[in-house]
Amino acid sequence: xxxxxxxxxxxxxxxxxxGSNRAATHEGERLREFIQRNVHTPDVQVxxxxxxxxxxxxxxxxxxxxxxxxxxxxxxxxxxxxxAIRRLVALAAGVAGIAVALAVFLHGTPRTExxxxxxxxxxxIEATDPAALKMEILDELHAAGITATGYxxxxxxxxxxxxxxxxxxxVRAVLARHHLGVPSDGALxxxxxxPGTP
Amino acid sequence: MRACREGGAAIERxxxxxxxxxxxxxFRESLRGLNDPESARDLVQDTFIKVWxxxxxxxxxxxxxxxxxAILRHGLLDRLRKSTxxxxxxxxxEPDSETQRRIAELSAQMIPQPDSEAxxxxxxxxxxxxxxxxxxAAPSHALVMAWxxxxxxxxxxxxxxxxxxxxxxxxxxxxxxxxxxxHLAEWYELAFGAKETA
Numbered sequence: 001x002x003x004x005x006x007x008x009x010x011x012x013x014x015x016x017x018x019g020s021n022r023a024a025t026h027e028g029e030r031l032r033e034f035i036q037r038n039v040h041t042p043d044v045q046v047x048x049x050x051x052x053x054x055x056x057x058x059x060x061x062x063x064x065x066x067x068x069x070x071x072x073x074x075x076x077x078x079x080x081x082x083x084a085i086r087r088l089v090a091l092a093a094g095v096a097g098i099a100v101a102l103a104v105f106l107h108g109t110p111r112t113e114x115x116x117x118x119x120x121x122x123x124x125i126e127a128t129d130p131a132a133l134k135m136e137i138l139d140e141l142h143a144a145g146i147t148a149t150g151y152x153x154x155x156x157x158x159x160x161x162x163x164x165x166x167x168x169x170x171v172r173a174v175l176a177r178h179h180l181g182v183p184s185d186g187a188l189x190x191x192x193x194x195p196g197t198p
Numbered sequence: 199m200r201a202c203r204e205g206g207a208a209i210e211r212x213x214x215x216x217x218x219x220x221x222x223x224x225f226r227e228s229l230r231g232l233n234d235p236e237s238a239r240d241l242v243q244d245t246f247i248k249v250w251x252x253x254x255x256x257x258x259x260x261x262x263x264x265x266x267x268a269i270l271r272h273g274l275l276d277r278l279r280k281s282t283x284x285x286x287x288x289x290x291x292e293p294d295s296e297t298q299r300r301i302a303e304l305s306a307q308m309i310p311q312p313d314s315e316a317x318x319x320x321x322x323x324x325x326x327x328x329x330x331x332x333x334x335a336a337p338s339h340a341l342v343m344a345w346x347x348x349x350x351x352x353x354x355x356x357x358x359x360x361x362x363x364x365x366x367x368x369x370x371x372x373x374x375x376x377x378x379x380x381h382l383a384e385w386y387e388l389a390f391g392a393k394e395t396a
Contacts, residue, residue: 005372006353012343013350030389031378034325035347041230046222053221054214057243066250067209 122189123180130157130192137178137190144170148188155197159190209250216246220263224270231274231341241277245270271345271359278338325385332381339374
């Protein structure tokens with residue numbers, strides 16, 4: 001099939017054209033040659049480190065709630081659109097990716113996919129393996145010094161715990177890791193169900 | 199994903215690292231499209247925030263800079279669309295059929311180009327003049343063409359940047375070619391017709 005624009009694109013990109021339109025190929029090649037020689041990003045000096053610039057960025061991150069785990073958790077518990085749900089699932093499942101790039105900071109392991117909602121102070125999480133996630137959260141809470149109770153009923157796994165005040169940083173870290181907010185009354189109630197459970 | 203879990207200082211350190219590592223290259227890229235340092239800086243910082251929010255979608259086996267650049271470029275095209283609006287190329291604006299026929303003929307013949315320094319300098323100067331007009335009249339198309347040359351973008355990658363379907367991407371590429379012919383007409387005449395008119 002003849003596709004002159006496709007051949008033009010291939011030539012412009014420096015690839016061997018898939019088709020055989022010599023005119024389009026030659027046109028693309030000439031454009032490529034002149035763009036390579038004459039079109040460049042502006043040659044401006046930019047300091048690698050600029051305190052004012054960094055302060056602006058951090059202020060922006062704070063404004064967007066990126067530096068506060070509680071706000072991040074709150075962000076995760078807002079009613080979600082399908083796109084946001086997919087992003088959250090990806091966030092849970094794909095944390096290993098960015099770990100490669102920002103190795104200094106990133107030491108995560110792939111997580112179970114889960115979505116959540118909150119009603120009547122009970123945080124509802126959907127997970128493909130609710131029992132495993134329950135055990136994971138229980139273990140982490142126990143490791144952080146919290147006595148938490150796990151239960152199971154009607155196909156739903158649950159966790160109840162009364163958190164001390166103030167909530168210790170280690171416990172906040174566990175909650176943030178699972179995108180859970182700190183309950184205002186200290187009563188942590190989590191329900192974990194398979195996806196699609198009403 | 200420790201920074202994401204811990205929030206606060208860890209996220210701030212990660213953002214500072216992003217800024218120090220990539221601000222300069224992204225700023226130059228933004229400046230080329232936006233022609234305004236403040237807007238360019240704003241776009242780069244906006245990109246860093248998006249990088250953070252989308253970090254879970256980063257594939258660890260790919261390079262970080264191209265991924266970040268793609269986010270920036272997507273945002274850049276979005277801003278250009280909003281600021282300039284997309285004006286479809288009117289049929290009357292297209293090069294007339296005689297010009298198109300001539301370009302096709304001359305391209306097909308692959309006429310050898312004048313190789314003297316003076317002729318080459320004249321062609322370069324003409325190209326630069328025409329390209330500036332092209333950038334002013336159709337910034338998105340000019341930018342995407344430059345990116346195609348620089349990074350060898352294929353159809354799928356262009357579609358991703360534009361956020362368009364494969365069909366709409368094909369149409370955009372076709373528009374790039376038509377607009378290039380229109381705004382670079384003077385250069386086309388010299389580059390493809392020099393031998394004939396000499």
